[in-house]
Amino acid sequence: MKSLAIYSIKGGVGKTSTAVNLAHVAAREGARVLLWDLDPQAATTWCLRARAKIQGGARNLIAGNGQLRERILASDHPRLDLLPAALSLRKLERRLETGDRARDRLAGRLAQVERDYDFVLLDCPPGLTLLAENVFEAVDALVVPMIPTPLSLRTLEQLVDFLVARRWEDLSVLPLFSMVDRRKSLHRDVVRGFRRAIPTTLDTAIPNATEVERMGLHREPVVVTAPHSKAAHAYVTLYGDLVEALYSHRTRAATARDLRERLSAGIESPDRS
Numbered sequence: 001m002k003s004l005a006i007y008s009i010k011g012g013v014g015k016t017s018t019a020v021n022l023a024h025v026a027a028r029e030g031a032r033v034l035l036w037d038l039d040p041q042a043a044t045t046w047c048l049r050a051r052a053k054i055q056g057g058a059r060n061l062i063a064g065n066g067q068l069r070e071r072i073l074a075s076d077h078p079r080l081d082l083l084p085a086a087l088s089l090r091k092l093e094r095r096l097e098t099g100d101r102a103r104d105r106l107a108g109r110l111a112q113v114e115r116d117y118d119f120v121l122l123d124c125p126p127g128l129t130l131l132a133e134n135v136f137e138a139v140d141a142l143v144v145p146m147i148p149t150p151l152s153l154r155t156l157e158q159l160v161d162f163l164v165a166r167r168w169e170d171l172s173v174l175p176l177f178s179m180v181d182r183r184k185s186l187h188r189d190v191v192r193g194f195r196r197a198i199p200t201t202l203d204t205a206i207p208n209a210t211e212v213e214r215m216g217l218h219r220e221p222v223v224v225t226a227p228h229s230k231a232a233h234a235y236v237t238l239y240g241d242l243v244e245a246l247y248s249h250r251t252r253a254a255t256a257r258d259l260r261e262r263l264s265a266g267i268e269s270p271d272r273s
Contacts, residue, residue: 001114002246003139004121008156011126012268013145014178016043017222019123021235022143022242024221027080031118034072037085038092040136041127045084049219052086061092061109066110077224081117092131105206106134128162136163141172141246141253143204147179148190157263163256172253174245176203176238178203178214198262200254202245205240207231 007021018040023035037044042052050073061071073082110120122134136142144159146152156175163171175198181187195201206212209231211222218225223232245253252261 001024001117002119002141003110004040004119004133004242005124005139005142006121006145007124007132007142008146009121009126009128009159010152013146013152014048014122014206014212015126015149017208017215018143018145018176018178018235018238019045019121020047021221021223021232022239023080023121024077024121024223025236025239026119026121027077028223030079032079032116033119034083034120035079036083036120037124038089038122038131039085040090040092041125041217042085045086047215047219048077048080048082048220050075050082050084052084053262068109069116072113077221092236095224103133103137104131106131107138110138128159133166136166136168136171139171141174143174143176143202143242145176145178148177148187148194148205150190153190156259160256160259160263162235165258169257169260170255172245173256173259174242174253175201175259177201179208180205181208184209190258197265198254198259200245200258202238202241204234204241206234206238 006015006022008015012020019035022214023033027033035044035048045052071083073084075082076077103267113120120141141161144156146156160173163169175194177191180191181225191205207230209229209262211226211229211231214225215222221235222229223235225231
C-alpha cells in the first residue's frame with residue numbers, strides 16, 4: 001500500500017479537487033483506493049455525495065479502540081472507498097494532544113488497512129499542526145499543489161524547512177502546479193523557472209478550469225462530469241506522473257532534504273518579493 005497526503009501549508013490551492021480526481025482515476029485504473037477526508041470543511045466528503053458524519057466522533061477516529069474499517073464507506077465509484085469528514089474534526093487537534101505518542105496515531109490507524117488498499121490518499125487541511133505532523137509520520141509521500149505565484153512557492157520553502165528541522169528530511173515531496181492560467185505571464189514564468197530548478201516537479205499542471213470549479217455543484221470528479229475536458233485529461237496524466245515518481249527506478253521522487261538544497265540555490269522568478 002502507498003499512502004499519499006495531498007497537503008499544503010496554504011489553503012485554496014486545489015487540494016480537494018486533486019485528491020478526489022486522483023483517487024477516482026486510480027480506482028478506474030484498477031487500484032483499490034481509500035480516500036480519507038481529514039478537513040473539517042468536508043469538501044471531499046461533499047464531492048463524493050457522502051454524509052458529513054464521523055461514526056463515533058473525532059474522539060475515536062484516530063485514538064479510539066475500534067477498527068478503522070468500521071468507519072469506511074463505499075462511494076458511488078467502483079474500488080473507491082471514503083473515510084468522511086465532519087465539522088467535529090475541528091476538535092481533533094485537542095484529542096491528539098492527550099496521551100502518549102501523539103505524532104504516531106494516524107500511522108497506527110492506517111496500518112489496520114494496509115492490506116485492503118493499493119493507495120490511501122489523505123485530503124489534509126492547511127497548516128503546520130499536530131495533525132499535519134501525524135500525516136508526515138504516516139505517509140510515503142506528500143503531493144503538494146501550488147498556485148504558480150511567488151507567495152505560493154514560499155509556502156513550499158517553509159514546508160521543506162520544517163520537515164528537515166523536525167527530522168522528516170527523507171520524506172518524499174512531490175510539488176504540483178495547480179490552478180494554472182497560461183494566459184498569465186506570471187504563471188508561465190513561475191512554472192518555467194521552478195521546473196528548471198526542481199526537475200522532480202510532477203510534469204502535469206492542472207489548469208484553472210470551470211469544470212474544476214463546478215465539482216462542488218455536480219458533486220462528482222471532473223473525470224466523470226467532463227471526461228473530454230483539458231482538466232480531466234490533466235488529472236489522468238497526473239496520475240501517470242505520480243505512479244512513475246513512486247515506482248520507477250529512473251525518476252526518483254525528491255526528498256525534503258533534496259528540495260531544500262535546490263530551493264536554497266534559488267529559483268528564477270519574475271518577483272521574489
